[in-house]
Amino acid sequence: MKHRKKVYIIFFVVIFCTTMLVILGRYALYGGYIRLNYPSLTEYPVQGIDISHHQQYVDWDRIDKAKVTFAFMKATEGAAHVDSLFDYNLNNARRLGIAQGAYHYFSFCKTGEEQAENFLSVVRQSGSEIIPIIDLEYSGNCMEENRVDDIMYEAETFIRIVELELKTRVLVYTTNEFYENNLLNKLPDNPIWIRDIIKKPKLSDGRAWLFWQYTNRGKLDGIRAFVDLNAFYGSKSEFDDWMSNLRME
Numbered sequence: 001m002k003h004r005k006k007v008y009i010i011f012f013v014v015i016f017c018t019t020m021l022v023i024l025g026r027y028a029l030y031g032g033y034i035r036l037n038y039p040s041l042t043e044y045p046v047q048g049i050d051i052s053h054h055q056q057y058v059d060w061d062r063i064d065k066a067k068v069t070f071a072f073m074k075a076t077e078g079a080a081h082v083d084s085l086f087d088y089n090l091n092n093a094r095r096l097g098i099a100q101g102a103y104h105y106f107s108f109c110k111t112g113e114e115q116a117e118n119f120l121s122v123v124r125q126s127g128s129e130i131i132p133i134i135d136l137e138y139s140g141n142c143m144e145e146n147r148v149d150d151i152m153y154e155a156e157t158f159i160r161i162v163e164l165e166l167k168t169r170v171l172v173y174t175t176n177e178f179y180e181n182n183l184l185n186k187l188p189d190n191p192i193w194i195r196d197i198i199k200k201p202k203l204s205d206g207r208a209w210l211f212w213q214y215t216n217r218g219k220l221d222g223i224r225a226f227v228d229l230n231a232f233y234g235s236k237s238e239f240d241d242w243m244s245n246l247r248m249e
Contacts, residue, residue, distance in 0.1 A: 039214055046069045048070035048230050052083050053074070059223075060093070070100070071100060079114040086102070100126075104135060108148060112157030124165065134170055159172075179192075197215050
């Protein structure tokens with residue numbers, strides 16, 4: 001009887017400790033105290049952030065330029081929305097000599113043509129050195145029953161219109177789920193910016209990625225909210241070469 005009671009006690013202690021470890025682990029991950037990815041500046045010397053109005057007003061003068069070589073900022077969403085802090089972020093990044101990208105969150109409920117016009121209405125005056133980006137993901141998108149018939153046709157229409165006007169290749173941001181469902185062996189001329197907050201990304205079709213979003217719970221001086229952190233696949237000179245050849249022939 002005493003032996004059985006001891007076994008029960010040990011069992012419940014193990015269950016309690018395991019539960020507490022899971023709770024503490026989830027709290028640490030969600031709170032940004034620990035991450036699953038820690039790409040070093042030695043391995044990935046070119047790193048940066050992506051931001052929107054969700055990060056509120058960034059104190060750009062406190063940003064460590066050794067950790068932030070580039071900043072990808074939200075410009076537009078869907079057919080009409082414009083990010084309220086795009087101009088503020090763009091002008092400050094440019095003032096500090098940080099490479100700039102402008103991204104459009106692509107709605108699955110609007111046509112590529114009307115979304116391209118929304119994006120271009122904001123970025124066409126931003127200069128030739130800005131990187132145009134399309135954000136293709138399921139998270140936060142419209143309900144399936146309201147979606148257009150062919151998402152990739154509309155996305156490709158957006159890319160074609162933007163590239164035709166800006167004469168700059170569009171960078172494609174996506175998640176592993178969307179990539180597997182829609183982008184395998186597609187858009188071969190457009191570089192990939194992939195999200196993987198668990199591990200170093202490896203695309204199943206063997207395609208190389210150019211940028212990696214490695215956490216959505218980053219913390220940086222000058223930014224009060226959590227911020228997405230990213231790495232470029234290559235050296236600083238390779239990044240500079242890529243930036244200097246953004247324009248399409």
